[in-house]
Amino acid sequence: xxxxxxxxxxxxxxxxxxxxxxxxxxxxxxxxxxxRPIKKVPTLRGRTVVHLFFEPxxxxxxxxxxxxxxxxxxxxxxxxxxxxxxxxxTLIDTAKNIExxxxxxxxxxxxxxxxxxxxxxxxxxxVINAGDGMNEHPTQALLDLMSVKEKKGxxxxxxxxxxxxxxxxxxxxxxxxxxxxxxxxxTVCGPAxxxxxxxxxxxxxxxxxxxxxxxxxxxxxxxxxxxERQGKVLIPSIREYALRYGINERRxxxxxxxxxxMHPGPINRGVEMTPDVADxxxxxxxxxxxxxxxxxxxxxxxxxxxEQDQ
Ligand code: NCD
Numbered sequence: 001x002x003x004x005x006x007x008x009x010x011x012x013x014x015x016x017x018x019x020x021x022x023x024x025x026x027x028x029x030x031x032x033x034x035x036r037p038i039k040k041v042p043t044l045r046g047r048t049v050v051h052l053f054f055e056p057x058x059x060x061x062x063x064x065x066x067x068x069x070x071x072x073x074x075x076x077x078x079x080x081x082x083x084x085x086x087x088x089x090t091l092i093d094t095a096k097n098i099e100x101x102x103x104x105x106x107x108x109x110x111x112x113x114x115x116x117x118x119x120x121x122x123x124x125x126x127v128i129n130a131g132d133g134m135n136e137h138p139t140q141a142l143l144d145l146m147s148v149k150e151k152k153g154x155x156x157x158x159x160x161x162x163x164x165x166x167x168x169x170x171x172x173x174x175x176x177x178x179x180x181x182x183x184x185x186x187t188v189c190g191p192a193x194x195x196x197x198x199x200x201x202x203x204x205x206x207x208x209x210x211x212x213x214x215x216x217x218x219x220x221x222x223x224x225x226x227x228e229r230q231g232k233v234l235i236p237s238i239r240e241y242a243l244r245y246g247i248n249e250r251r252x253x254x255x256x257x258x259x260x261x262m263h264p265g266p267i268n269r270g271v272e273m274t275p276d277v278a279d280x281x282x283x284x285x286x287x288x289x290x291x292x293x294x295x296x297x298x299x300x301x302x303x304x305x306x307e308q309d310q
Contacts, residue, residue: 004305008127009128009138010127011138012141031290040069045072047074047105049105051076052078053079054108057130060292063293064296067297073105091110091118092119099125105300106128107128116132131170134167134169137174138174142178143295148262152218159218161214163188165190172188172223210245211254214251215254216255218256219259223263225268246273247274252282259282260282261282265285
């Protein structure tokens with residue numbers, strides 16, 4: 001009997017604090033498999049996971065594929081450029097055809113907000129949102145939580161500062177929801193044009209002055225300028241952004257002594273942060289990547305065991 005009763009993972013909002021604790025604990029226990037010489041357990045043997053990626057992705061796609069393979073699931077991947085969507089097929093028709101092949105889980109990244117929700121309402125398989133437009137990236141937020149919990153032990157009253165393009169970032173959206181739900185105090189910072197007006201209603205404070213924002217921060221999460229999602233120019237130049245908001249050594253010293261430096265990737269070195277900050281001993285950027293595989297293993301396993309219990 002599992003205490004995890006979700007059929008899909010679409011948003012951080014759907015998860016309770018208990019659900020999140022359960023996912024983090026499960027991921028923590030699965031992480032050990034990644035250290036073994038033979039990194040494979042039979043848990044999902046005979047299950048099929050389809051990866052449907054309509055947007056470029058390196059880390060997330062690889063991470064999901066590895067997670068499924070580590071659990072012995074059969075995996076298939078479809079990328080936008082090789083799918084029939086480029087031949088004019090609608091998303092729902094693509095979904096129906098995938099459904100007809102009877103997968104157990106569909107992992108989906110799409111440039112439209114809400115696309116995985118639409119698919120989830122139309123097919124039998126479980127759907128995991130691997131990033132939908134500017135909306136959410138729940139598995140990234142879960143791996144960010146796991147990475148912070150490993151180092152800090154918990155979240156209560158931690159000052160988490162998210163710097164960058166908050167407006168167009170699905171990572172920012174999911175991270176704000178996730179960290180504030182777990183008891184951290186979230187501050188967002190960036191050029192005023194890249195801060196959405198309603199961001200405080202999600203549970204974060206806004207501080208436009210970077211030095212003030214970073215004061216005594218326990219965690220700094222830097223985000224990429226989402227150039228591909230900006231309809232018009234919202235910052236004067238990348239050089240100006242790097243000068244005003246880039247995380248450098250001087251700015252890191254404003255934060256607490258044992259601050260954690262994080263970034264979901266891909267990093268633009270010299271823009272969001274200087275190379276010395278990205279590679280510093282308190283940077284956990286690569287640990288985030290490792291934890292990503294463990295989180296996705298946990299979710300695949302929990303979704304399929306919840307399904308068996310229903
Ligand atoms: C992020 C994404 O795609 O939303 N990357 C990722 O999943 N690791 C962040 C980004 O593209 O900047």
